[in-house]
Amino acid sequence: MLRPFKGKVMNIKKRISGVLFVVATLLLSSVSTSALAKKIRIGLAVDQLFESRVAENNAIKVAAEKLGFEVIEVVADGDAQTQNAQIQSLVVQRVDAILVCAVDQNTIERALMRAKRARIPVIAYDRALPDSRTVAAFVGPDSISDGFEAGKYMAEQLKGIEGKVQVLELLGALNDQNGIDRSKGFNKALNALPNVEIISVPTDWDSAKALAATENAFQANPNIKAIFAATDTQIPAIETVLSNLNKAHKVGQDGHIVVTGVNGSNDGYAATVSGFADGIVVMDLTNIGEKSVQLAAALIRGESVGKHNVVPGQFYSHDNIVENKADIWGAN
Amino acid sequence: MKLNNYKFFEQNWSAIAVATLVLCVFLTIASPAFMSFANMQSVLVQASVTAIMAVGMTYIIIGGGIDISIGAILFFISSVFAELFVATGSYPLALGVSLITGVLLGAVNGFLAIKFKVTPLITTLATYTIYRGMAIHLTGAQNIPVPREIGYLGNGSFLGIPVPILLMVLVTILGVYLIQKTRFGLYLRAVGSSEESAHESSLPIMRVTVLAYLIGGLTAALAGLILIARVGGLQSDIGIGLEFTVIAAVILGGTKLSGGSGSILGSVIGAIFLVLIDNGLNMLNASPYVYDTVRGIVLLVAVIVDRLSEVRKSRELIKNSAMKMRGTTS
Structure with a gap:
C-alpha cells in the first residue's frame, strides 16, 4: 500500500529539485550576465530648464537610449552651488561619464576635479568651459x-x-x-x-x-x-x-x-x-545631443577625441x- | 514759509522723489529725446509691473515680513493663465483662476510665516522653490504663446491711456487708501513695529499678516498677467530675479526693512526710478558693459541721499522735542 505513495513522493521530490535547479541556473546566469555587461550610466548635469535646453537634453537622452546607456539627469535651477553638489553626487554614484552644461565655471571646477580624480570623463555641452583643466571635450553650437x-x-x-x-x-x-x-x-x-x-x-x-x-x-x-x-x-x-x-x-x-x-x-x-x-x-540640437553622447562613449572606451566640437546652425528665411x-x- | 518746514521733506518718499527729479533733469539735458511724451509714457508702462508688485511688497515689509517668492508666484500664475487659456479658450476663466491662485499662494506664504514662526525669508525661499518647480512641471519648461488679441492688460488702452499705467495708478490709490485710512493699515503698522505689543493689545496678528501676504500674491498675479501680455507669451525665465528689483524699489521708496512704517507712493516712485536708469542708459546709447556699474552707482547715491535725509529728519525731531520741552518748563 505504501510503495506507490512512496514512488509518487519520490517523483514530486525529483520534479521540485528539477525546477529548483532550473530556477537557480536562471538566477545565476542573469546575475553573471548583468555583472559582465554592466549598463553604462551617463550623468547629465543641467544648468536650468528652458525650451531649447529641454530639446537639447531630449536629443541627448534619445542618443543615449540608442546606445543602451542610462542617463541620470540633475537640474541646478541656475544655482552654481547646487550644480556643484549635484556633480559630486554623480561622482559618488560612479557614473561612467558626465555631460555638463555649467551655471558657473569657477564654482563647479572643484567638483569636476573630483570627477577627474575618479577617472570619470567630463564633456561640456552647449556652454564651453575654456579655462577648465578637467573638461575632456566641448560640444555645442557654433555661435x-x-x-x-x-x-x-x-x-x-x-x-x-x-x-x-x-x-x-x-x-x-x-x-x-x-x-x-x-x-x-x-x-x-x-x-x-x-x-x-x-x-x-x-x-x-x-x-x-x-x-x-x-x-x-x-x-x-x-x-x-x-x-x-x-x-x-x-x-x-x-x-x-x-x-x-x-x-x-x-x-x-x-x-x-x-x-x-x-x-x-x-x-x-x-x-x-x-x-x-x-x-x-x-x-542643430539633435546633432549636438548625438555628438555629446558619441564623445562620451569614445572617452569611456579610452579613445582620444577632439577637444572643441561645434555644430553650425542653419538660416531659414520667410x-x-x-x-x-x-x-x-x-x-x- | 521756510523750506525746512515744508511737509514734503517729512515724507518717507521725499528722498527718492528728489533723486528721481535730479535724474530726470540730468537726462533731459543729456538726451533731447528723453523728455518726450512718448518716452515718459513708455517709462511708466515699463515701470508698471515692478510698481504693482512693489505695492504688495510694501504691505508685507511694513508688517515686518518679506516675500522673496513673488517672482515665482508671478511665473506660476502666468503658467496657470497660459495653460488654462490654451486648454479652454476662455479668457475670463483663465484670468479669474489666475488671480484667485495668486491670492491663495500669497495667503499660504503669510500663513506659514506667522503660524510656524519661521523667518519669512526662509519660508518664502522654500515656497519660491516650490512655486517655480510647480510651474516648470506644469509647462514642461516650454514657451506658450499668448494671442496678441487677448493681451489687453498689457497692450490695451482706455481713453488713450495704456492699461498698465491705469492699473498701476489704481493699485497705488487703493494701496495708499488701505494703509492710511483703514483699521487694517493701522494694525499692520502696529504688528510691524512690535509683534509683542500687538499681541498684548490683542490685535488680530494672524489675519493682518495673512492679508498683507495675500495682497502681495494678488499684485504679483496681476503683474504677471500684464507681463506675459506684453512679452507675447509665457517663457520659463519670467520673473527670475524680479523679487530683488521689487525689494530695491520698496527700500528706495523709504520703507524700512525693519517694518512698522513705509510708503506705497515711495515704492511706486522707486520702481519708476529703477526704470529711468535703464531708460537713460538706452537714451544715451551707452556701452552695454557699463550698465551694471552705472545702475550700482546710481542706486548707491540714492540710498545715501535717503540715509542723509533720515539723519536730518531725526535731528529735526530731536530739536523740535527739545524746544517743546523748553516751552513747557519755562
Missing part, C-alpha cells in the same frame, strides 16, 4: 557662425539703403559665451556695410528686458531699420513694441523693419512664417521656413 549667418542675411536686406543705417542688437547675457559669440559673428557680418551703426543693449536673455530695451531704443532712435535678437524667443516682445508704434510691417511691405534672430524656437518660427521676422538661424519645418526643433 560665431550662427550670429554671422543672421547678420549676413540682414546686411543683404540693408545694403541698398543710403545714409546712416541704425541697427538694434539685443545682446544675450554679457557673461555668456554663446551670447558673446553670436554678437561677434553678427557684428562681423554687419561690418560689410560701412554706413551701419549698431546700437547694442544687454538683455540677460530676458524677454521683459528685451521689450523695455526695444521701447527705449526706438524712443531715442526712431529710424532704426533692423533688429537682431540673440535669441528668437524675444521676437514676440519686439513685435509688441513695433505693433504699438505701428511699425510691425510684414516682409515686403513698405517700412518693414528687418528682424533676425538665433535659436529655432516656435516663437521665431511663427514670427518668420507670419512675415514679421525675416528669418532665424536654427541650432521664403523657405515652412518647407523646412521638420528641421526646426521648436516648430509646432
Whole structure:
C-alpha cells in the first residue's frame, strides 16, 4: 500500500529539485550576465530648464537610449552651488561619464576635479568651459557662425539703403559665451556695410528686458531699420513694441523693419512664417545631443577625441521656413 | 514759509522723489529725446509691473515680513493663465483662476510665516522653490504663446491711456487708501513695529499678516498677467530675479526693512526710478558693459541721499522735542 505513495513522493521530490535547479541556473546566469555587461550610466548635469535646453537634453537622452546607456539627469535651477553638489553626487554614484552644461565655471571646477580624480570623463555641452583643466571635450553650437549667418542675411536686406543705417542688437547675457559669440559673428557680418551703426543693449536673455530695451531704443532712435535678437524667443516682445508704434510691417511691405534672430524656437518660427521676422538661424540640437553622447562613449572606451566640437546652425528665411519645418526643433 | 518746514521733506518718499527729479533733469539735458511724451509714457508702462508688485511688497515689509517668492508666484500664475487659456479658450476663466491662485499662494506664504514662526525669508525661499518647480512641471519648461488679441492688460488702452499705467495708478490709490485710512493699515503698522505689543493689545496678528501676504500674491498675479501680455507669451525665465528689483524699489521708496512704517507712493516712485536708469542708459546709447556699474552707482547715491535725509529728519525731531520741552518748563 505504501510503495506507490512512496514512488509518487519520490517523483514530486525529483520534479521540485528539477525546477529548483532550473530556477537557480536562471538566477545565476542573469546575475553573471548583468555583472559582465554592466549598463553604462551617463550623468547629465543641467544648468536650468528652458525650451531649447529641454530639446537639447531630449536629443541627448534619445542618443543615449540608442546606445543602451542610462542617463541620470540633475537640474541646478541656475544655482552654481547646487550644480556643484549635484556633480559630486554623480561622482559618488560612479557614473561612467558626465555631460555638463555649467551655471558657473569657477564654482563647479572643484567638483569636476573630483570627477577627474575618479577617472570619470567630463564633456561640456552647449556652454564651453575654456579655462577648465578637467573638461575632456566641448560640444555645442557654433555661435560665431550662427550670429554671422543672421547678420549676413540682414546686411543683404540693408545694403541698398543710403545714409546712416541704425541697427538694434539685443545682446544675450554679457557673461555668456554663446551670447558673446553670436554678437561677434553678427557684428562681423554687419561690418560689410560701412554706413551701419549698431546700437547694442544687454538683455540677460530676458524677454521683459528685451521689450523695455526695444521701447527705449526706438524712443531715442526712431529710424532704426533692423533688429537682431540673440535669441528668437524675444521676437514676440519686439513685435509688441513695433505693433504699438505701428511699425510691425510684414516682409515686403513698405517700412518693414528687418528682424533676425538665433535659436529655432516656435516663437521665431511663427514670427518668420507670419512675415514679421525675416528669418532665424536654427541650432542643430539633435546633432549636438548625438555628438555629446558619441564623445562620451569614445572617452569611456579610452579613445582620444577632439577637444572643441561645434555644430553650425542653419538660416531659414520667410521664403523657405515652412518647407523646412521638420528641421526646426521648436516648430509646432 | 521756510523750506525746512515744508511737509514734503517729512515724507518717507521725499528722498527718492528728489533723486528721481535730479535724474530726470540730468537726462533731459543729456538726451533731447528723453523728455518726450512718448518716452515718459513708455517709462511708466515699463515701470508698471515692478510698481504693482512693489505695492504688495510694501504691505508685507511694513508688517515686518518679506516675500522673496513673488517672482515665482508671478511665473506660476502666468503658467496657470497660459495653460488654462490654451486648454479652454476662455479668457475670463483663465484670468479669474489666475488671480484667485495668486491670492491663495500669497495667503499660504503669510500663513506659514506667522503660524510656524519661521523667518519669512526662509519660508518664502522654500515656497519660491516650490512655486517655480510647480510651474516648470506644469509647462514642461516650454514657451506658450499668448494671442496678441487677448493681451489687453498689457497692450490695451482706455481713453488713450495704456492699461498698465491705469492699473498701476489704481493699485497705488487703493494701496495708499488701505494703509492710511483703514483699521487694517493701522494694525499692520502696529504688528510691524512690535509683534509683542500687538499681541498684548490683542490685535488680530494672524489675519493682518495673512492679508498683507495675500495682497502681495494678488499684485504679483496681476503683474504677471500684464507681463506675459506684453512679452507675447509665457517663457520659463519670467520673473527670475524680479523679487530683488521689487525689494530695491520698496527700500528706495523709504520703507524700512525693519517694518512698522513705509510708503506705497515711495515704492511706486522707486520702481519708476529703477526704470529711468535703464531708460537713460538706452537714451544715451551707452556701452552695454557699463550698465551694471552705472545702475550700482546710481542706486548707491540714492540710498545715501535717503540715509542723509533720515539723519536730518531725526535731528529735526530731536530739536523740535527739545524746544517743546523748553516751552513747557519755562
